[in-house]
């Protein structure tokens with residue numbers, strides 16, 4: 001592939017875990033890829049170096065998804081450095097586990113802020129710079145279908161909001177042939193699940209959790225031409241957990 005054929009992607013929350021795997025996969029698929037992070041410049045810089053070593057191009061941008069101005073600045077920097085955007089992936093998300101009796105107002109606001117408002121604002125900021133026929137991909141969760149254990153009510157409501165959001169956005173953006181789809185992973189081996197992998201594997205019909213690369217493969221499909229007739233959909237990739 002020559003440099004002129006390369007495309008541009010922006011991944012919100014791409015320094016590690018599922019987002020990091022998505023960045024690597026998109027680069028392999030021919031995207032010059034910008035990604036945001038908030039607190040781990042070490043992970044972000046290591047990913048940029050790793051991608052450079054395989055001959056790809058990635059740019060790390062510090063931008064808190066809770067800060068609308070930072071989101072807008074991340075989009076502007078991406079467009080400045082890499083040009084108009086072909087695919088935007090909104091992966092940044094946080095998980096706090098607490099049953100309803102102990103969820104604080106601060107925790108409720110923080111999860112709504114990153115997992116719902118931040119997702120919407122990231123897409124809204126990118127839309128003017130997305131090419132016609134482009135792609136919007138969100139990372140929700142299979143908990144939008146079934147929580148499975150106590151303490152996830154707030155996380156569940158945020159991920160259900162993402163699944164609902166993509167339907168309306170798909171209709172808004174259809175006139176520009178921009179598709180909007182949501183991936184709902186099940187338990188995946190990342191820092192978010194540190195210490196719980198054995199327990200989560202035991203609950204899975206396949207007796208294991210996902211590797212981040214298995215979710216990134218679905219990002220790759222949704223970012224490709226192969227998915228061009230799919231929009232407003234949520235794809236649950238959870239090894240059968242919610243069956």
Ligand code: NDP
Pocket residue numbers: 012013014015016017018019020036037038039040041043063064065066091092093094095114139140141142184185186187188189190191192193
């Ligand atoms: P990790 O905690 O491993 O990584 C989170 C990523 O998002 C990091 O790159 C982190 O940046 C970034 N991020 C977090 N908060 C912000 C913020 N405020 N602003 C910008 N970036 C931020 O998470 P996972 O890879 O496990 O999860 C990724 C997504 O997948 C989330 O939306 C999660 O809800 C969802 N998901 C995860 C599942 C799992 O089992 N792991 C299952 C189902 C869904 P930094 O490195 O700087 O902290």
